[in-house]
Amino acid sequence: MDRGRPLAALLRVFALTVMACAGARASAPLPIREANWLVASQRLHLLTTRPEECLPEDSPDIVSLVYGTVAFRDPMLLGGQAARAGLSCMSCHRGGRGNPGFHFPRLSGAPGTADVTSSLMSSHRGDGIANPKPIPDLTFDIPKISRVDGRGLEAFIRGLIVEEFDGVPPSPAILKGLASYVRALDPAHCPSRHDQPYGLANALADYFLALGAAETALVDHDPETAIAMLRGARSILGEIDARFQAKGLEGPRATLDEAGIALAQIQQQLRDGGDLTGPVDAVHRRWTATRRWADPLILHERQSLYNPEKLKAALADRAS
Numbered sequence: 001m002d003r004g005r006p007l008a009a010l011l012r013v014f015a016l017t018v019m020a021c022a023g024a025r026a027s028a029p030l031p032i033r034e035a036n037w038l039v040a041s042q043r044l045h046l047l048t049t050r051p052e053e054c055l056p057e058d059s060p061d062i063v064s065l066v067y068g069t070v071a072f073r074d075p076m077l078l079g080g081q082a083a084r085a086g087l088s089c090m091s092c093h094r095g096g097r098g099n100p101g102f103h104f105p106r107l108s109g110a111p112g113t114a115d116v117t118s119s120l121m122s123s124h125r126g127d128g129i130a131n132p133k134p135i136p137d138l139t140f141d142i143p144k145i146s147r148v149d150g151r152g153l154e155a156f157i158r159g160l161i162v163e164e165f166d167g168v169p170p171s172p173a174i175l176k177g178l179a180s181y182v183r184a185l186d187p188a189h190c191p192s193r194h195d196q197p198y199g200l201a202n203a204l205a206d207y208f209l210a211l212g213a214a215e216t217a218l219v220d221h222d223p224e225t226a227i228a229m230l231r232g233a234r235s236i237l238g239e240i241d242a243r244f245q246a247k248g249l250e251g252p253r254a255t256l257d258e259a260g261i262a263l264a265q266i267q268q269q270l271r272d273g274g275d276l277t278g279p280v281d282a283v284h285r286r287w288t289a290t291r292r293w294a295d296p297l298i299l300h301e302r303q304s305l306y307n308p309e310k311l312k313a314a315l316a317d318r319a320s
């Protein structure tokens with residue numbers, strides 16, 4: 001891809017295309033955004049599974065690793081049109097690997113490829129020709145970007161976020177976290193190379209990880225990182241909400257709405273500045289309320305699009 005057609009512009013085209021298609025269809029588009037860029041034959045599998053992330057159970061770098069884990073999942077990290085389309089690092093690097101079914105209009109060539117080379121490795125580009133490359137498996141492939149030299153990796157990731165995707169520069173802690181995450185991925189930590197079922201429990205675990213990370217950042221007097229962790233938590237609420245878009249699931253959706261509003265208020269408080277005690281307490285309360293808060297969701301998971309049968313029917317319904 002050359003500099004004249006940055007990824008942000010392509011994503012804008014994509015967003016418009018999706019909207020136009022949605023308008024033309026008889027039935028509403030599937031609320032799950034990933035479904036829009038997955039090869040049809042692999043959609044059901046890719047939306048109901050995820051490879052195990054090959055991360056260590058413990059690490060001297062654990063706080064950094066958690067920040068990175070949360071940011072890696074958050075489309076808002078990439079900003080602009082990627083955020084609008086719902087694209088995160090995880091969309092391409094599923095569970096820290098590749099994504100054989102990734103097929104994003106105009107960004108992908110063959111399934112499993114994407115063009116992210118425009119301003120990053122542009123010394124050999126700039127001829128106006130789209131240049132999609134296989135999305136590398138960050139766990140099993142031999143890395144080109146040195147994982148030992150943390151700065152090189154951080155510069156690469158920063159360029160990806162800021163130049164390629166139009167994102168706001170992440171806080172130093174988050175940038176370091178993303179590098180820690182990429183560096184920590186190692187086949188040695190993986191009992192299984194196979195995809196595992198991915199359901200509500202996984203999404204909830206991610207949500208609470210993000211809340212815990214926000215609390216940690218606040219205790220570390222780093223409101224900027226805390227705001228980003230809360231943003232990560234809200235992105236996950238949005239993903240869960242997309243799976244609960246069905247009649248009869250108004251109750252669980254209200255639970256999600258309420259949490260989303262509460263987190264947005266905490267973010268606003270943090271942006272306004274001032275004493276961190278209130279926000280720390282507020283995040284902590286949400287974090288400890290875990291089970292009770294999630295009960296309505298867990299109770300209705302079978303009716304939601306986390307249920308592979310329901311999802312299969314919804315996908316078949318939308319197939320043209």
Ligand code: HEC
Pocket residue numbers: 072087088089090091092093107113114115116117121133134135136138142143144145146157160161178182
């Ligand atoms: C649109 C899909 C896409 C997204 C989103 C994406 N990547 Fe990638 N990534 C790729 C592709 C394709 C390559 C290979 C580029 C090449 O070979 O020139 C790559 C390469 C990499 C590499 C280099 C691997 C090596 O060989 O050393 C790292 C590290 C990486 N990505 C991390 C990330 C992180 C962190 C994010 C989120 C900030 C991210 N990627 C978002 C598609 C993506």
